[in-house]
Amino acid sequence: MTEKVYVIHENEEWTVHLFRRLEELGVPYEDWFTDAGSVDLTNEPPQGVFYNRMSASSHTRGHRFAPEMAEAKIAWLERHNRRVVNGSRALRLEVSKVNQYMALDAAGIRTPKTVAVSGKEQLLAAASAFEGESFITKHNRAGKGLGVRLFHSLEALEEYVGGGEFDESVDGITLLQQYIQAPEPFITRCEFVGGKFLYAVQVDTSEGFELCPADACRLEDISCPADGASETRPKFQIIEGFDDPIIAKYERFLEENGIEVAGIEFIQNADGELFTYDVNTNTNYNADAEAESGTYGMLELAKYLENQRQNLATFAK
Numbered sequence: 001m002t003e004k005v006y007v008i009h010e011n012e013e014w015t016v017h018l019f020r021r022l023e024e025l026g027v028p029y030e031d032w033f034t035d036a037g038s039v040d041l042t043n044e045p046p047q048g049v050f051y052n053r054m055s056a057s058s059h060t061r062g063h064r065f066a067p068e069m070a071e072a073k074i075a076w077l078e079r080h081n082r083r084v085v086n087g088s089r090a091l092r093l094e095v096s097k098v099n100q101y102m103a104l105d106a107a108g109i110r111t112p113k114t115v116a117v118s119g120k121e122q123l124l125a126a127a128s129a130f131e132g133e134s135f136i137t138k139h140n141r142a143g144k145g146l147g148v149r150l151f152h153s154l155e156a157l158e159e160y161v162g163g164g165e166f167d168e169s170v171d172g173i174t175l176l177q178q179y180i181q182a183p184e185p186f187i188t189r190c191e192f193v194g195g196k197f198l199y200a201v202q203v204d205t206s207e208g209f210e211l212c213p214a215d216a217c218r219l220e221d222i223s224c225p226a227d228g229a230s231e232t233r234p235k236f237q238i239i240e241g242f243d244d245p246i247i248a249k250y251e252r253f254l255e256e257n258g259i260e261v262a263g264i265e266f267i268q269n270a271d272g273e274l275f276t277y278d279v280n281t282n283t284n285y286n287a288d289a290e291a292e293s294g295t296y297g298m299l300e301l302a303k304y305l306e307n308q309r310q311n312l313a314t315f316a317k
């Protein structure tokens, strides 16, 4: 069969791992690096499986309009009923935490109390909703912990917003959010491929908020002056036999939103209450953690994409 797997993305550091797995399995694929470029809407797309792996943090790699261009390509593909893995709905959620939280809420999944704000003055006014509580700021379109800061008072926020360090979200929307204090400094990220739970990874947060459970980010950490104590304990650890009722809820949420590949993050407070705060429409590739447990997200993804490609052929007959 001549149909290929097409990968829409803007991050070569990530796709290199997927391409290696696709090559291992002998899957024909094409790299659809998406940033500046064009799509002729009067043409027909090729036959194949299209995997959208666009990232909310693309602007941090100099690809400011990559998500917009990906949306254009996906609109064109969907118009022609092509098989898109993580299609337009997944992309809408990827680039907006507000969309994520509303969809999670609709699926009966608890999220932290959040106020979405555009405008500096409005930010200060809206923060009164958190009077007497600790809260954080974060970008609506983020990834990599962009704009995540912890505040214990409205005055501290005022100082930050008025000072030179204030870092606005690329879409202009800052989120004010209830700070969930975890008794132990870690969060949990659940990985899904084909809409099914694959594994959960525990991520050590004792060094701060910029958390991406990927090797690329681990490299950045190495140059971080705060680093040092972490060498004895790995930052990312796959939790063997993770089994929690939240998994079934996440799987239903993913199905309702047409998301097939995802990493969903939650944090638990001292009472054991679970708050879901981030949906990433991609999967993990932390080599050390995966080697330790013998589970490989990228391999599972490559197999899944190949499976979808084989299904195309059956469908076409």
Ligand SMILES: Nc1ncnc2c1ncn2[C@@H]1O[C@H](COP(=O)(O)OP(=O)(O)O)[C@@H](O)[C@H]1O
Pocket (backbone or CB within 6 Å): 112, 136, 138, 142, 143, 144, 145, 146, 148, 177, 178, 179, 180, 181, 187, 205, 208, 209, 210, 211, 265, 267, 277, 278
């Ligand atoms: N409400 C919260 N309470 C406590 N910590 C949080 C909260 N939201 C985010 N964090 C911390 O900040 C990190 C980054 O936030 P997240 O929402 O995942 O943004 P991003 O999309 O940039 O990854 C999280 O992994 C977690 O450690």
Ligand SMILES: [Mg+2]
Pocket (backbone or CB within 6 Å): 143, 144, 145, 211, 265, 278
């Ligand atoms: Mg996150």
